[in-house]
Amino acid sequence: MKKLSIIAMLMTVIGMLLWQPQLASADELTGHSHEQGLRYLISKDALVKDAKGSYRPNDNVTRGEFASYLAKAMNLETTSDIVFKDVPDTYVHAKDIKLAASAGIITGYGDGSFKPNAVISRQHMAVMLERAIDYLNIPKGTSSITFKDNAAIFKDYRQAVAIGAQLEIIKGSDGYFMPENNATIGQSSSFIVRLMQLAGDPDASGNSNGGNTNGGDTNGGNSNGGDTNTGSSKYAIKEISNGALVGNQGFSTFEAAEKAVTKNTQVIVQSDKIVKMSSGYVVTNNYVALKSETINDAVAVAANTEMEYLSSDATQVKVRLAGQVGYLKHADVTLIPFSMSKGRSYYSNENGEIKHTLYDYNTNKYSSSYIFGKAPSFMKPGEKYYSWNGIYFTNGNGSSNGEAYNYYQFLPARAQTQYTAQELDAYIMNKLTEIESTGVSLYKDATKKSKLIGLGQTLKDVEAKSQINALLVLSLAQHESAYGMSDHAQNLNNLFGLYVYDTNPLNKKFDSVADNINELVDKFLQPNYITPGGSPGKNFSNGAVVGSKALGFNVKYASDPFWGAKIAGHYYRAEKALGFKDANNPYTIGLTTTTGLNVRTGAATSFNPLFTYARSGMPVIITSSATNGWYEVLSDKLYTGKAFVSKDYIQVVNTVK
Structure with missing residues (x-):
């Protein structure tokens, strides 16, 4: 036996x-560190088995394969007559390569080839991914993220890498990016599934293991940072006492803890992270794309951004950013009760000017400040004021508050500055002399080398031709190009970092700065940000002002919620130096109060509409008093005739200037 x-x-x-x-x-693939991404590509018919029956997850991915993955994941359908000499119609990925090229995601090499069978480096992949981000209209901002081996990343690829890292599509290992390393099929699948998660593809939000470590890359797009209830997770109720959390009443579920809360001073925590509170504010831990229910669109939000806390449950937090209401994962934010705040960004009246002082939640210190206009009359010197939207301000106890629209921040782009080309040139030279005197190495010889020198006439020509404020364009150029001293401005006549190419990313060289400005106006501002409705498939038109996250270019142009105010600051400083000609003879600004408002060619409903404002709160310039119940306004659509809108749907606002 x-x-x-x-x-x-x-x-x-x-x-x-x-x-x-x-x-x-x-x-x-079961248990593979990139399982989720691999299965996602399989579901899109992008990844198939080879002759041996394997998906080859650990093999290096080729340029042709990666282009095919992107084309299929993004459901690209439109093709043009682009042809690569080394991609015949019989090539296995020929159709997808043509689709990706037609979408502008790949451009190939100068000799007309694409090199589809060449393996792709991680930094080169980052360039393609950034172009896919643009195609999918995923919000992004200018990122300062760097890796320990940043110097090893080809200089003109660094922004693409930083954008991908900021969006958590790509990551490194132990602070290194390893730009020259080849990416595996598994790694590339994780990059793509994270991309499509940000794009809102429901097929990309699976719950498998995808995207843990492999080859130094981790998945930042699917983790809840321990905030999901796995069955073994415990929640606790703690009480705020003298700015600290005390007590530890445990519960097995969020719902049970929520029912047990009896005081406003109590919070629910999980792993020492606050997940619910009665009142306070929310700070983003990293770059996020807030899916705004208010405008039914994604809004880019930079790390370290303060937002209103509305509510939360076990998985997400409901927030409001400058009126935009949406939801974020607990892993993306930190909840801070007012009574536990160590510091907040605030506004103040400094010698009659409004100053914004920013707080850095990583260091728990005030980090920087900027002035962007005159202080509203209700702001008392020596007091701190807070605002969720840069429009309504309160000193915290309600004893001093009010509404204020900064003139330069909410001045529509169709306004015409009263300064001549000569005055603009004089201001530019005075400003360059000022920054050169700071001794900062970037500004060395600015008065001789800056690409802003002599731009006055070019800016006024653009204003006359395109009906876009010359001083506004100059303010954008100053902000985006470090006063014309950035590498791209100096080497490529590119004040705005326009375009990315496979073999020459961010290196489209313009024949002149004038060509670069015209490209910005004709290909970006005019069709997408100023004209109501924007280009087909590009929902960027949220008001023809630099604005804020509430309205204007800033809603979609940059993740920095104060980008619009900072541009306004450049305009204000120019005005201050030149004598406030624009402020002393200002435009009257109004806001629309309803959706679907028609702007017509005449002062009656019998006249044809020029265009329609899809959303309310759109700023308009009123050029004459109301006649028969209609205001004459400047058209946001490029148009030389008169335009009219019903007075009943316009609220005139008082601007601070």
């Missing part, structure tokens, strides 16, 4: 050994 038992055991072990390889070959 003993011998029979031993024989039986041996047979069982042998059977198990024989069975294991069969299990592995039946599903080689």
Whole structure:
């Protein structure tokens, strides 16, 4: 009997050994560190088995394969007549490569080739991904993220890498990006699934293991940072006492803890992270794309941004950013009760000017400040004021508050500055002299080298031709090009970092700065940000002002919620230096109060509409008093005739200037 038992055991072990390889070959992706991404590509028919029946997850990915993955994941359908000499129609990925090229995601090499069978480096992949981000209209901002081996990243690829890292599409390992390393099929699948998660593809939000470490890259797009209830997670109720959390009443579920809260001073925590509170504010831990229910669109939000806390549950937090209401994952934000705040960004009246002082939640210190206009009359010197939207301000206890629209921040782009080309040139030179005197190395010889020198006439020509404020364009150029001293301005006549190419990313060289400005106006501002409705498929038109996250270019142009105010600051400083000609003879600004408002060619509903404002709160310039119940306004659509809008749907606002 003993011998029979031993024989039986041996047979069982042998059977198990024989069975294991069969299990592995039946599903080689189970438990793979990039399983989620790999299965996503399979679901899109982008990844198929080779002749040996393998998906080859650990093989290096080629340029042709990666282009094909992107084309299929993004459901690209439109093709043009782009042809690469080394991609014949018989090539396995020929159709997808053509689709990706037609979408502007790939451009190939200067000799007309694409090199589809060449393996792709991680930094080169980042360039393609950034172009896909633009195609999908995923909000992004200018990122300062760097890696320990940043110097090893080809200089003109660094922004693409930083954008991908900021969006958590790509990551490194131990602070290194390893730009020259080739990416595997598994890694590339994780990059793409994260991209499509940001794009809102429901097929990309699976719950498998995808995207843990492999080759130094981790998945930042699917983790809840421990905030999901796995069954073993515990919640606790703690009480705020003298700015600290005390007590530890435990609960097995969020719902049970929520029912047990009896005081406003109590919060619910999970792993020492506050997940619910009665009142306070929310700070973003990293770049996020807030899906705004208010405008039904994604809004880019930079790290370290303060937002109103509305509510939360076990998985997400409801927030409001400058009126935009949406939801974010707990892993993306930190909840801060007012009574536990160590510091907040604030506004103040400094010698009659409004100053915004920013707080850095990483260091718990005030980090920087800027002035962007005159202080509203209700702001008392020596007091701190807070605002969720840069329009309504309160000193915290309600004893001093009010509404204020900064003139330069909410001045529509169709306004015409009263300064001449000569005055603009004089201001530019005075400003360059000022920054050169700071001794900052970037500004060395600015008065001789800056690409802003002599731009006055070009700016006034653009204003006359395109009906876009010359001083506004100059303010954008100053902000985006470090006063014309950035590398792209100096080397490429590119004040705005326009365009990215496979072989020359961010290196489109313009023949002149004038060409670069015209490109910005004709290809970006005019069709997408100023003209109501924007270009087909590009929902960027939220008001023809630099604005804020509430309205204007800033809603979609930059993740920095104060980008619009900072541009306004450049305009204000120019005005201050030149004598406030624009402020002393200001335009009257109004806001629309309803959706679907028509702007017409005449002062009656019988006249044809020029265009329609899809959303309310759109700023308009009123050029004459109301006649028969209609205001004459400047058209946001490029148009030389008169435009009219019903007075009943316009609220005139008082601007601070």
